Amino acid sequence: MHVRFLALDRQTARLRDELDTAVARVLESGRFVLGEELEGFEAEFAKFCGTRFAVGVASGTDALTIALQAVGVEPGDEVVTVANTCVPTIVGIEQAGARPVLVDVDPSTYTLDPDRLEEALSARTKAVVPVHLYGQCADMDGILRLAGEAGVQVVEDCAQAHGSAYRGRLAGALGRAAAFSFYPTKNLGAAGDAGAVTTDDPGVAEQARLLRNYGERERFHHVRRGRNSRLDPLQAAVLRTKLPHVERWNERRREVAAVYTAALAGTAVRPPTEATERVHSYHLYVVRAPERERFRTALLERGVDTDVHYPLPVHRQPAYGDLAPAGRSLTVSEELSGSIVSLPLHAELTDEEVAHVAQSAALSAG
Ligand SMILES: *Cc1c(COP(=O)(O)O)cnc(C)c1O
Numbered sequence: 552m553h554v555r556f557l558a559l560d561r562q563t564a565r566l567r568d569e570l571d572t573a574v575a576r577v578l579e580s581g582r583f584v585l586g587e588e589l590e591g592f593e594a595e596f597a598k599f600c601g602t603r604f605a606v607g608v609a610s611g612t613d614a615l616t617i618a619l620q621a622v623g624v625e626p627g628d629e630v631v632t633v634a635n636t637c638v639p640t641i642v643g644i645e646q647a648g649a650r651p652v653l654v655d656v657d658p659s660t661y662t663l664d665p666d667r668l669e670e671a672l673s674a675r676t677k678a679v680v681p682v683h684l685y686g687q688c689a690d691m692d693g694i695l696r697l698a699g700e701a702g703v704q705v706v707e708d709c710a711q712a713h714g715s716a717y718r719g720r721l722a723g724a725l726g727r728a729a730a731f732s733f734y735p736t737k738n739l740g741a742a743g744d745a746g747a748v749t750t751d752d753p754g755v756a757e758q759a760r761l762l763r764n765y766g767e768r769e770r771f772h773h774v775r776r777g778r779n780s781r782l783d784p785l786q787a788a789v790l791r792t793k794l795p796h797v798e799r800w801n802e803r804r805r806e807v808a809a810v811y812t813a814a815l816a817g818t819a820v821r822p823p824t825e826a827t828e829r830v831h832s833y834h835l836y837v838v839r840a841p842e843r844e845r846f847r848t849a850l851l852e853r854g855v856d857t858d859v860h861y862p863l864p865v866h867r868q869p870a871y872g873d874l875a876p877a878g879r880s881l882t883v884s885e886e887l888s889g890s891i892v893s894l895p896l897h898a899e900l901t902d903e904e905v906a907h908v909a910q911s912a913a914l915s916a917g
Contacts, residue, residue: 554895554904556856557736561899566792570742573788580784585764588784592791593747596731599714599794600723602749604756607782608763611710611732614746615643617780618728619678621748621758622704624649628677632708633663634864634884636682640708641865641874643730644680652676653866653874655883657690659824661837665693670879672697678704683712683722685823685860686738686804686832691717691725706730709749713738714801716830723749728759733782733790738804738834739797741786800898804833807896807905811836814909818916820846820892835860836896840916843890849915850894855908858893 563570577588589607597605608614624630626648632640634653644651654671657664663681679698681689691705698705705726709715712722713731723729733745748759758775761768766777808831812822821839825831837860840846847857864884866875875881894908 552904552907553854554856554900554908556858556893556895557897558899559735559740565899566796569792570789573792574785577784577788582784584781584783586784588791589782589787592782592787592794595791595794596747597749599721599797600729600749601721602724602729603751604749604753606748606756606759606763607787608746608748608759609780609782610744611730611734611746612639612643612646613763613780614730614732614748615640615680615706615708616646617759617762618706618730618748618750618755619644619647619649619680620762621750621755622678622706622727624677624704627675629673629675630678630680631668631671631676631703632680633682633684634866634881635661635861635887636684636708636865637861638865638868638871639710639732640680640682641871643708649677651865651874653876653881654879655881656684656887658883660687660690660826661685661887662687662689663694664883665690665697667879668694668697671876672701672703676701676703678706680706680708681726682708682710683715685837686711686715686834687823687826688712688715688717688722688725688829690826695726704728710734710737711834712832714797714830715832718828724751727752728755733786738801738832739790739793742789743786745782745786745790747782801832803898804896805831807900808833808836810905810909811894811896811912814913815916818913820912820916833896835893837891837893838912839887839890840892841890842917843892845917846915847892850911853907853911853915855911856895859891860893862888864888
């Protein structure tokens with residue numbers, strides 16, 4: 552048996568008729584930028600997150616930039632985030648003209664460690680970007696408390712956290728604003744690039760709408776310097792088709808994760824930790840394997856594809872060496888990148904595939 556890391560083709564096949572109808576609706580409407588289809592998705596996605604507003608933009612990276620600008624981040628400001636994330640988090644911060652300041656992560660949840668946040672704050676810090684990595688929310692109480700004391704904005708990176716929750720509230724509703732990605736492989740994915748900013752603040756939503764559309768308030772009246780970053784109606788139609796399924800897909804992801812975690816009990820491989828009062832959406836199922844290459848090779852021999860998210864912390868990437876902080880250690884992030892492995896986990900896996908991955912992981916773990 553061969554278990555692929557992803558099987559988006561299966562998701563598309565199951566929804567094919569509905570997707571065709573949705574795409575045809577947009578083609579027939581003749582409205583290809585902004586308009587009702589986008590507004591419909593924005594209202595539905597805001598409802599899903601439990602926020603007052605969602606503003607569709609062109610990607611998750613742009614969502615982060617626009618959310619940061621909308622809460623007041625300006626060129627030269629510092630924005631604190633984690634070293635253990637994918638590079639787009641950093642790109643999103645730098646596109647706003649800000650300087651990313653990297654902090655280390657908690658060794659059990661792999662998300663921003665509030666105990667390490669204080670030492671990274673400076674007089675120039677304007678915002679902190681916790682990344683709800685792999686589908687698990689960061690420790691928001693500690694982060695919000697410190698940010699509140701320092702007068703710093705909190706903008707969540709929710710690219711991996713559609714439907715994740717923290718103390719009964721959903722990701723996207725936990726800070727001043729949040730950035731979502733609908734990159735095709737995310738828990739809610741478009742048929743291309745797309746993203747959204749969520750917020751409860753009407754002023755932030757208004758700024759995000761301006762920023763994505765050349766700062767235009769009325770036609771040909773530009774009240775702020777913006778850009779072109781809109782979620783187009785074809786993608787909105789695809790997303791509206793998939794959104795009603797996300798909760799069920801996430802439920803299936805949690806079911807699969809529970810099978811893997813049970814199979815790995817007592818082995819040398821450490822399954823993900825589910826922190827208390829958080830609902831994990833298992834965008835990725837990431838384990839720690841002391842002998843990673845041996846584990847991956849043994850899985851591959853049993854037909855199970857794996858991946859590594861991410862093999863290098865940001866400051867070890869060739870392009871981002873200058874972000875290595877002077878005088879603050881990032882040892883947890885560095886150790887993680889050497890031992891983490893992602894197993895195939897998505898809502899389209901069959902029960903047979905799940906059983907095969909679980910058994911193969913236990914046998915390969917040693
Ligand atoms: C996917 C992702 C992004 C970027 O989203 P794009 O839509 O690809 O620009 C940002 N942050 C994290 C944590 C992601 O996983």
